[in-house]
Amino acid sequence: MATQQTQTLGRLLLTPAVALLFVWMIIPLGMTIYFSLLSYNLLNPGMERFIGLENYVYFLTDPAFLASLRNTLVLVGSVLIITVVVGTLVALLLDQAFVGRSIVRLMVIAPFFVMPTVSALVWKNLLMHPVSGMFAWIMTSVGLEPIDWFAQYPLFSIVLIVAWQWTPFAALILLTALQSLDEEQREAALMDGAGAFSTFLYITLPHLARPIAVVILIETIFLLTVFAEIYVTTGGGPGLQTTNIAFLIYSQALIQYDVGGASAGGLVAVVIANILAIFLMRIVGRSLEV
């Protein structure tokens, strides 16, 4: 239906967005590549010199890199698993008939709207505090030793906080998908003597495949860059136990002022994200109709 006129107009309207995004992508990326080849520390201005790939060698062989890569993968992986599994269970539950659906729905999705700095501080102080936190009180009430969460299980504590923030997202998307499931199909299966479990396995789960893929895509984009939760709770520690790649590069750049090293690290992060992106984009690209 597109005439010559609308084609031209279309191109004209698209240009600003494409141009701006291109500039936004290419200039910082170009600078990062350039800086990554320099020995450049903000504490020694005027001492920049070209050192080739030395920053990369240094960054990639730094034990901190492997630790943070591991932490990043553990964080993203476990949050994805928890949010998808718990989100599915919550969605299945909320899809039942019960009294007060709309109120429960509001309660369940609320954490998604809480800003990361708030949820991190509330969890750290009010819930996970080893002396006066709610969890410590529950543990002592039932006669157990309270856990010092951020000292004993630092990464797990971060996973818990981030999973709490993202489970509502998964639950909301999956609940919406469940509500579009053909009810008759499910009832027919039950009639034919299929158990609740096999109905779930053969009818409900396939129906949820695409929404789950979408949830994984969106969450991965955001989980790879988890920063505020670490910044306000552990500061990456103890040691390197909660340092993810985002936090490692941040500390190199703005705490050690090592621009060269941080830039090399930044590019490594870009490469890792894009390896994941290739897989994810394929899924989205396939289900995309233009």
Place this chain on the structure above:
Amino acid sequence: MARRDSASRVFVSTLAAWAVGFLIFFPILWMVLTSFKTELEAFSTPPSFLFFHWTTENYATVQERSDYVAHAMNSLIIAGGSTLIALLIAVPAAWSMAFAPTKRTKDVLLWMLSTKMLPPVGVLVPIYLIFRDFGLLDSRTGLILVLCLGNLPIVVWMLFTYFKEIPKDILEAARMDGATVGKELIYVLTPMAVPGIASTLLLNFILAWNEAFWTLNLTTSEAAPLTVFIASYSSPEGLFWAKLSAASTLAIAPILVLGWFSQRQLVRGLTFGAVK
């Protein structure tokens, strides 16, 4: 949904659903309750759930000591400004891709989304240095710029998804009747597009309000929005639980209400219409 549910089954579901809802909501509820306690009660064990001395003094102290209103204004201006500018750029783009698609439209869309896969931390150094040289550090203008460009791909995608659903037949009918492109835009398309634009605006405002990476790294005091204001309570000397809770409640309340209102659009918007 005509389902034959026995009364006992409804009872069990109700009980389970409320328990799960309460469990997930508990941290927020606990934060709000704590904000009305005195510092002493906030820290005491065993914790008091409802029977404590209710007070609103924490809210007054938070405003007095750390100027909540100034930070909230920063949040409002930064989130609002970046969302509006992103819309101004994205509406024409999404429009053209939805209504005048070319062979490359799909590639352009995927490319835009792929820029979102560029982790902010990968470009933190250059952005920081550019901002330093142009005097944009700790300025609202700088943050508006970064958040606007950072969210632009998502805005374009959301709008594209909404625009795609506007039936093309109506357009063709208008054109048959002799409407020019301009008239078509103003009288036929715009009224149908407004709900989608409004949802996109709302969702991006929420995302920008809660964004913490750039705000923490590019501001210190002048332009610091609520995300940074709250983070300042993480220092040991800021550890007053009741005040922390009051500040947190104030920081999330507006966005929580906004989010509750827009939950249905949230699903369509954030999943680009892939889930309905």
